[in-house]
Amino acid sequence: xxxxxxxxxxxxxxxxxxxxxxxxxxxxxxxxxxxxxxxxxxxxxxxxxxxxxxxxxxxxxxxxxxxxxxxxxxxxx
Amino acid sequence: xxxxxxxxxxxxxxxxxxxxxxxxxxxxxxxxxxxxxxxxxxxxxxxxxxxxxxxxxxxxxxxxxxxxxxxxxxxxxxxxxxxxxxxxxxxxxxxxxxxxxxxxxxxxxxxxxxxxxxxxxxxxxxxxxxxxxxxxxxxxxxxxxxxxxxxxxxxxxxxxxxxxxxxxxxxxxxxxxxxxxxxxxxxxxxxxxxxxxxxxxxxxxxxxxxxxxxxxxxxxxxxxxxxxxxxxxxxxxxxxxxxxxxxxxxxxxxxxxxxxxxxxxxxxxxxxxxxxxxxxxxxxxxxxxxxxxxxxxxxxxxxxxxxxxxxxxxxxxxxxxxxxxxxxxxxxxxxxxxxxxxxxxxxxxxxxx
Numbered sequence: 316x317x318x319x320x321x322x323x324x325x326x327x328x329x330x331x332x333x334x335x336x337x338x339x340x341x342x343x344x345x346x347x348x349x350x351x352x353x354x355x356x357x358x359x360x361x362x363x364x365x366x367x368x369x370x371x372x373x374x375x376x377x378x379x380x381x382x383x384x385x386x387x388x389x390x391x392x
Numbered sequence: 393x394x395x396x397x398x399x400x401x402x403x404x405x406x407x408x409x410x411x412x413x414x415x416x417x418x419x420x421x422x423x424x425x426x427x428x429x430x431x432x433x434x435x436x437x438x439x440x441x442x443x444x445x446x447x448x449x450x451x452x453x454x455x456x457x458x459x460x461x462x463x464x465x466x467x468x469x470x471x472x473x474x475x476x477x478x479x480x481x482x483x484x485x486x487x488x489x490x491x492x493x494x495x496x497x498x499x500x501x502x503x504x505x506x507x508x509x510x511x512x513x514x515x516x517x518x519x520x521x522x523x524x525x526x527x528x529x530x531x532x533x534x535x536x537x538x539x540x541x542x543x544x545x546x547x548x549x550x551x552x553x554x555x556x557x558x559x560x561x562x563x564x565x566x567x568x569x570x571x572x573x574x575x576x577x578x579x580x581x582x583x584x585x586x587x588x589x590x591x592x593x594x595x596x597x598x599x600x601x602x603x604x605x606x607x608x609x610x611x612x613x614x615x616x617x618x619x620x621x622x623x624x625x626x627x628x629x630x631x632x633x634x635x636x637x638x639x640x641x642x643x644x645x646x647x648x649x650x651x652x653x654x655x656x657x658x659x660x661x662x663x664x665x666x667x668x669x670x671x672x673x674x675x676x677x678x679x680x681x682x683x684x685x686x687x688x689x690x691x692x693x694x695x696x697x698x699x700x701x702x703x704x705x706x707x708x709x710x711x712x713x714x715x716x717x718x719x720x721x722x723x724x725x726x727x728x729x730x731x732x733x734x735x736x737x738x739x740x741x742x743x744x745x
Contacts, residue, residue, distance in 0.1 A: 327440065328436040328437060329439070329440055330436050338422075338425055338429060338433070341422075341424040341425045342421065342422070342424070342425065346421045349421065350421075350422070353412055353418070353419070354412070354437065357413060357441070358441070361441050361444070361475075362444065362445065364475065365476060368452070368471050368472045368473065368476050369448060369452070371470070371471035371472075372455065372467045372471040375463070375466060375467045375470055376455070376463060376467065383458060384455055384459070387454055387455055387458070388448075388455060
């Protein structure tokens with residue numbers, strides 16, 4: 316079942332839907348959807364940046380400790 | 393105050409936009425949402441951003457312990473970038489964070505400061521050397537990163553804060569003050585501002601047409617701090633004083649301002665009550681009714697006898713002084729010599745009581 320925009324935003328930010336009342340009162344549904352999209356984009360961009368940074372960090376460490384670094388960063392150690 | 397909510401929302405939108413990596417204009421539709429709700433959303437967003445990659449940030453932080461500091465600095469600058477470096481910084485032991493900050497390019501540290509979460513960074517910033525904090529503060533202000541500096545004010549100690557204040561003008565101080573979250577931190581800034589800087593803030597607020605913002609800030613301060621600020625308003629030229637009083641009236645901020653004004657000696661009153669704007673009967677009505685609400689009868693009487701002839705004539709048209717109940721309250725408030733008080737009020741055109 317598709318989430319309402321309020322449910323979507325509340326889920327993304329791990330908050331109660333009731334806490335969004337000031338937003339649902341002041342904004343129309345298109346504005347709420349725009350806000351939800353911007354929050355989603357920020358979270359997705361963060362995840363992507365972290366994933367990329369971890370890969371680059373592994374390459375950036377000196378080769379003698381690279382495999383140990385990889386194990387730490389990938390959670391294998 | 394009547395227009396404070398929108399102004400407060402605008403400032404919170406700027407902070408939320410920074411957290412989302414957007415321009416404030418992209419979130420302009422939030423202007424009708426109360427400031428506290430936008431602030432709450434930003435705090436939840438910050439928590440969510442940290443929480444979803446918390447484990448990865450901790451792993452990257454632990455990597456810094458197995459490579460030399462120089463290598464960690466290279467990883468931060470080349471691989472992580474400023475935003476993720478800021479997230480990882482919060483996971484480091486304070487001593488490791490200080491060592492790393494020293495090894496990073498100062499401009500990079502200034503850049504990552506925009507993504508720091510003050511709540512998580514407080515123990516680390518407390519261990520940072522003052523010269524590094526001042527250098528970063530200077531760089532941020534040069535880039536007009538007022539939102540960032542305002543957010544970080546709560547975790548910066550007095551000494552480095554004073555050193556940064558020393559380097560900047562009134563306009564920059566006002567801009568930073570606007571983005572300080574907590575009134576207690578705002579009070580701390582006003583407390584440490586030397587008189588000449590406080591005067592410069594008032595002058596720049598008037599010059600930059602930002603008195604609305606300045607008056608909104610006053611609203612968050614203690615009566616003592618408000619009194620100190622108004623004491624410096626009184627020293628400004630008449631045009632600035634007139635603009636200040638006009639702004640206070642337009643924003644409905646009399647209650648805030650009178651609590652501070654009542655703490656000042658009576659000799660400052662002529663500079664504030666004999667202005668073009670105080671000929672407005674509606675403004676004087678607001679002052680008189682607010683003074684009554686605050687039980688400032690004796691002070692109000694001092695204000696009334698400070699009026700010059702032109703303003704005394706204008707006061708005669710103020711309806712509220714035709715209310716016998718108001719006149720009676722004023723007479724009782726003064727206490728001593730009711731006869732003289734009544735005579736003065738009669739002379740000012742008030743109703744007989």
